[in-house]
Amino acid sequence: MSTNAAPRDDRMPLALTVNGRAVTLRAEPRMHLADVLREELDLTGTHLGCEHGICGACTVLLDGEPARACLTVSGACAGADVTTIEGLDDDPIAGELRAAFNREHALQCGYCTPGMLVAARDLVLRLPDADERRIRAGLSGNLCRCTGYVGIVRAVRGVIADRRARGIAPTTGAQRGLGPVGARLGTPAEAARTPLRPVTATGTNPAPEAAAAPETAAPALEIADDFVPAHRFDQAFTVAHPPDAVFALFGDVEAVATCLPGAVLTGRPSPEMVEGALQVRIGPIAARFRGRARIFRDAPARSGRILGAGSDAGGRSATQGEIRYRVGPGEAPGTAKVDLAVGYTLKGPLAQFGRPGLVRDLAGRLGAEFAANLEARLSGAPAPPAAGLNPLRWLLAALVAPLRRRLAARGARRP
């Protein structure tokens, strides 16, 4: 998080050709091309909608080909030839498209229009004929929330049909080097080098803000008793120890936390309440959830319920979750089967990646690890190594995050 670092200027020189004009400026590496255009060059015709590549409002031409300006960091297009909507004023195809958009009422609020025109121009160049299905497919990466697309499609069809009727053939796009458009080979490497920020003392690079955050009390999140999860799934695993032993271990919050990769308790847990954090990692995503959970146990039924809530360090993603578990006899004598019912709700940026199936997969893999650690502990083996090496965990964290206890499972069931 930038607040950790002392203010510093890490802008690097950036040379571009924008709408035919050579420009040199300085931009932070994290600045994407759309912000360079809008903030540094006042070319505000390039619009920003979703900023993650879905809506298409920021589409510009990079070395003559359409690309997402929001997904092109400034250094990645050094030396490139950028054409924005402002640079298409005198472009014949764009001129025909503007006339057609006007004629067909192909815009209302106009927010999507710059990106729509850039994408439409590309279709006019490449599509062999005015096939409506292909035009619609080709415009699927540009969202319009006003028009219902009918006018837009009609406008693009009209321009394509007209140009083909005039004997103008489609282009093949065959003549260009391999690799991402706008990424020039031979750009001086020295120019593209910025200082590393000081590495945090903890070494293992968790999310930086997490490393700096003191392990103080967890945020006081409300845990609603009547919480209704948005997603639910069931899992189960078996442990080669009797149900009573497994259930007893589940009552030892600290023991359970040790078996859960990435879990850290903050403060002393009571049998009814636990506070802590869970560091999770999947692929490039590292997140640390802090929160608290309430624990309910029903000894005669060998079942329990954990209800928790937590948020990540920046407070941007939050989760609430519930795990109900039941420890019963396994198929073989002396073994236990643990059935889990997990329900959770996830909000914030993580939720955009938190497809329910991914969560189940992670829960499955995390659960397998938990089950193995549990098994080892019940067998008197040494504690598992500290967390940090295992590459799979996060979202699960999300749901289960606050509950120090993991659960999940894998066994044969991995949807």
Added chain:
Amino acid sequence: MKPARFAYERPADLSALLDRLASAEGSVKLMAGGQSLGPMLNLRLVEPDLVLDITGIPELRRAAIEGDTLVLGACVTHADIEDGRVPDLTGGALARVAAAIAYRPVRNRGTLGGSLVHADPAADWVTSLIALGAEVELAARTGRRRLPVDAFVTGALDVALAPGEMLVSVRIPALPPGTAWGYVKHCAKIGEFAHAIGAVRIEPATGRARVVIGAIERAPLVVAEAARLFGGRIGPDFAERFDRAAADGVLREAGMTDAVDRHVHVTILARAVAQAARPAPSTRPVSEAA
């Protein structure tokens, strides 16, 4: 929606990149076209200390044929494959997969290597290259190794890259004449990540088949003993012999408990099998094929 600060470097040759990857302190992410990493940076789901841009390395932007294998550098884009700027040994199969990935502006920068390393379970290359029997070549300062794609992709967003190691190329074997190929995905909206993918590579003459079910929110499922999907025998009549109940059983065994999910995946797989039984389209799609 703005990335957290990161340092940025763009080495000009592979050895410099591998040295930097091995020596850099803090968290390092490699970036090719940035079409998968970019959203995660913008959402601050990933906050690396250093982004190493790999697009300045000529070796990663090459394509070559070695014997009956097509070797594509990690930075070859979907559009490069779609447009035929790289050679083809698959009768257009690769180009048809490429043409239906996301959207054209994304395909113009999104790369084969980046997609595989990101390993979204619903990504097209993850499933299709497993079905084609492709390998990845990985490089580190200490040497190189190759892995089949199905061994490389270890889970959702999870791959078998060791610290200091990167993917440099993808090796795609030729589809021999007479090999049937089908690839079908289901998207509710064109260009979004698939909800179901079926990929089949069938050799009716030898009775061998590779059947892969993808977009199941974990590493794709390679059906063991594919013949059981075809009544125990794979021949020229494989499409008529395709057994939906057997496919449903495979998914059930794999733990897919939701009957609706299974129905969708079985249907998409059946369509892939049916597509494989038809002659490959002679024209390359210019744009997204649904």
